[in-house]
Amino acid sequence: MTKAISAWKGYNKDVVNEANEIKYNIDKTIDMKFPSETPVLFFTPKREKETKKGRNKVSFYKTQLTNSPASKIFTLEGHHYFHWTRSKEMSREVNGFIGSFTRR
Numbered sequence: 001m002t003k004a005i006s007a008w009k010g011y012n013k014d015v016v017n018e019a020n021e022i023k024y025n026i027d028k029t030i031d032m033k034f035p036s037e038t039p040v041l042f043f044t045p046k047r048e049k050e051t052k053k054g055r056n057k058v059s060f061y062k063t064q065l066t067n068s069p070a071s072k073i074f075t076l077e078g079h080h081y082f083h084w085t086r087s088k089e090m091s092r093e094v095n096g097f098i099g100s101f102t103r104r
Contacts, residue, residue, distance in 0.1 A: 034064060039071065040065055042065075043074050
């Protein structure tokens, strides 16, 4: 079922257009950051391949965030599809993250 859905959803004209525009979209947003007053929560794998310059997803996400206590990068063991395998942990983390703003 997952294969069928992926093939159906993954190869439509919009996905193809998005893939064709990735470089241009990255160029447009490379210097953008989230506003410091906007809470941001990223999930990313703990172990990630590094580039030759020693960069990985965590270091990339840090460049997108401002120095704000409202932002957090949460690492998990696993692969890109955390929502399939780590949904309970993610749910707890999201609830705690949101709760940290509602308790103020």
